[in-house]
Amino acid sequence: MSRLINDELSSENPGSHGSAGSAASRQAPLSPEQALEHLKKCQAIAVKHAHSSFAPFMKALSHAFDLQIDAAKSNQEVAELSGIQRLFQKNRSELEEYYAGYVAEGFVKFKQKALCTELNASGGNELSIVDNLELEESLVLSGISQAVDNELAEPLWALNQRMALLNSGEPVREASNPSAPVQFCESLRKACKLIPMSIAAAKTVLNTYGEQLHAIAADVVADTNQYLSDQGLMQDLQYRKSKPKVAKRESIEGEAEALAGDGEDSSTYQSSLLDAIRGLQQTLSEMSKAPQQAFGGGAGPALNSQQLIDALQTIQLQSLGMMGVPMAGGQIAAPMNVGVMQQQLRAQLGGQGRVGDNDLHAIDLVGRVFEYMLRDGNLPDSVKAALSYLHTPFLKLAFIDPGFFENPDHPARVLLNNLAEAGIRWIGNDGTIQHNMLEKIRETVDRLLNEFTNDVKVITSILLDFNAYTKNIVRRQELMEKRAAEKAQGEEKLREVKHRVNKEVMTRTEDKDLPSSVLLFLLQPWFDYLSFCMLRYGDDSEQWSGALSLVDDLLWAVDVKSNNNDIQIQKELIYRLQSEMQAGFDVIGYDADKGEKLIESITDILRAAIAQKAPEPEPEPVREEAEKVIAEKKSAAPLLEPDHVSDEEQRVIDGLKQIEFGTWFEFEGGRRLKVAWYNARTMHYMLVNQVGKKEAMLTGLELARKMIAKTANIVSGSSKPFFERALEDIYNNMSGAASTDVEHI
Incomplete structure (x- = not known):
C-alpha cells in the first residue's frame, strides 16, 4: 500500500519564493533534486513513526473496546462491539500497512502540490455528500488535530517554514504539510474504512487514536525539524509569537478576523474612529451653551474612579432582578433603560463631588454604544433586550480598564461582538431560537452581572465558556451547510x-x-x-x-x-x-x-x-x-425566468449578483434564512435556516420580487464586528450634531 516518492524529477521550474515577509524567503528554495532527496528522508521519518506507533494504538483500542463491552446494555451491543474488535485484530497487519501507506502518500501529493487535507470538507469539486458517519468523524478528528496543533504551535510553525523550502518557496500550512498531525488523522480514517463500523464504534476508535496522537505528532515533527535543521535548512529559525488575539481562536464565525476586529487594518481604523469620536466629544462640550449636568453635583472635587466603580457595582447587582422572566418566544419584557440607570448613578453619588470630563466622556461613549445596539436592525429584539443589561458592567469596565476602548481584541469587546453575532445567527424575530441560544446569552449576561467586580479575567473566562458552547455548534452547522450546498x-x-x-x-x-x-x-x-x-x-x-x-x-x-x-x-x-x-x-x-x-x-x-x-x-x-x-x-421549466422583467426588478437582480455567501435575509413574520450557495449562471439561490438545513431554492427574480414587495430584506449588510459598526454609527451621528451646532453659531 505504501507509496514512495518517485525519483523521477518533474521538468517544471520551481515556483516563486512566496511573500517577501515570510520566513522561507530568508533562505532560497532548494533545487528540485535537493528538495526530492530531503522529502524522501522526511517521508521515511513519518512512515517509521506510523509503523512504530501502531502497536500501542491497537493495544489501547482493544482495551477501549473491552471497557465498552463491559458497559454494554444488551447482548446485541456486546456482539456488535466484539465483532468489530475481532475485525481489528484479524486485519491488524493490513490496517497498519494502509495507515502507513496513506501517510507516505501525503508526501507524494505534497511533491505534486496536490495536498490539502481539510477534515471538515469533502474533496475538491466532486459532488460528494458527507454522510452521518463522515460528519461525526470530521467533528471528532478536527477537534483532536486542532488541540494537537495548538500544543505543538511552535515546532509546527518551524516545520512549515522549512517545508516551504521543499515546496519551491511556496507557503506551507498544516493542511498542506505531510508531517502535520491532521495528515496522520486523515490517514487513520482512510485506513479504518476497511472495517465496517457504527458511529459509536468509530468515535471510540478515533478518540482512542486522539489519546496517542500528541506523542506521535510530537516525535514526527521534532525528528523532521531536527533532520532538516541538520541539513542546513533554517538552522537559526526562531519562533515569534504574535500578540495574543482572544477572538481569533475562539470566534463563533469561520471569518473570525472580521468578527473579532482582527487584523491591523481594522485595528488601525477603529483606533482612528475612536480618536475622532473623542475629538468630537470635546468639541461638542466646548460648543455647548449650558454646562453639562454633573452626576455628582455642580461643584466640589472630582470623583475618583473607585467611587464611580463602587456606585456602579451597586447598580449592577440591582439590575440582576430587573432582567425578569422571559415571555413567550423567549422575549424579555423590556430592555434596560439607560436613562433610569444614569439617574440611579446620580443618586448613588449624591453630593460626594463631580464627575470629571474624561469620565463624563466615558459615560457618554458607553451609553452611545448601547443606544446603537437598541437601534441595530441586525439584532433580534429579544437579543437587544438581553444584551442591554451589559451596559452597567461595561461602563464600570471603562473606569477599571481605560484601555478597553483602544483594544479591539479586549475580551469584553470580543464577548459583545460574539454575543451579537450569535443572536443574529441563531435567533429570529419570528420567535425561532436554535441551539437554546437565547437562554445561553441570558445565562452569559447573568453570569457577568453576578461575577464581574473588578477583575477583567472573569470576562475572559466567560468569553471562553461562551465560545466553547458555540464552537461545536458552528463546526457541525458548517458541515451541514456544506453538505446541503454540495447536494444543491x-x-x-x-x-x-x-x-x-x-x-x-x-x-x-x-x-x-x-x-x-x-x-x-x-x-x-x-x-x-x-x-x-x-x-x-x-x-x-x-x-x-x-x-x-x-x-x-x-x-x-x-x-x-x-x-x-x-x-x-x-x-x-x-x-x-x-x-x-x-x-x-x-x-x-x-x-x-x-x-x-x-x-x-x-x-x-x-x-x-x-x-x-x-x-x-x-x-x-x-x-x-x-x-x-x-x-x-x-412544460419543463427553462433555466431562466420567461417572465418579463421590469427595470426595477432587473436593478435588484443585478444587486443580488453581488451578494456574498452567508448573507442573511429576513422574510415575512421575522423568519431568517441565509444564502449558503447560488448558481451564478442560473441565478438560483439556496437558502438555509439557522441550523444549516436547506429551506428553499429561489430564483433571483423570485427573491427580487419579494424584496420589492417588502416581504424579504437583507439583514446583515456588513461583516464588521458589532463594536466597529457601533463606533461608525456614533461617529456619523456626532459629526452631524457638530455640523448642526456650527451652523447655529
Missing part, C-alpha cells in the same frame, strides 16, 4: 444537463410526426443516456457526440426514402442502431424487457420505412404514454 450543486448541475438534453431532443423532434415508440425511446431511456454522457464526459466528448448522432441517424432513418443509396444506408443502420441502443441501455441499467420491446418496435418501424410502407399502428397505451412524456418535456 449536484441537483443544479443535473438540472442544467437535463435542460440541455431536453433542448437538443425537442429541437430535433418538435416539427416531426414521429411514431410513439420512437418518441418514448428518445424522451425516456435515451434522454437518460444523453444526460449520463454529458454529466460523466462533457459535451465535447465522443460519447456525447455519438449519443446525439444516434438521435440524428434514427430520425433520418424512420422517413421513407426514394433513393436506392439511402435505402441501402437504412438497411445498414438497422443493425448498428440496435447495437448502440442496447449498449446505451446497458450503461444506464434500463429494464431489459422494456428495452427489448422498444428496440423491436423501432426495428419494425425502420423495416416498414425501408419497404416504403407506413408502420403498423401502435397500441393505445404506448401512444398515451408518449403523449404524456411529450407534455412533460415541453
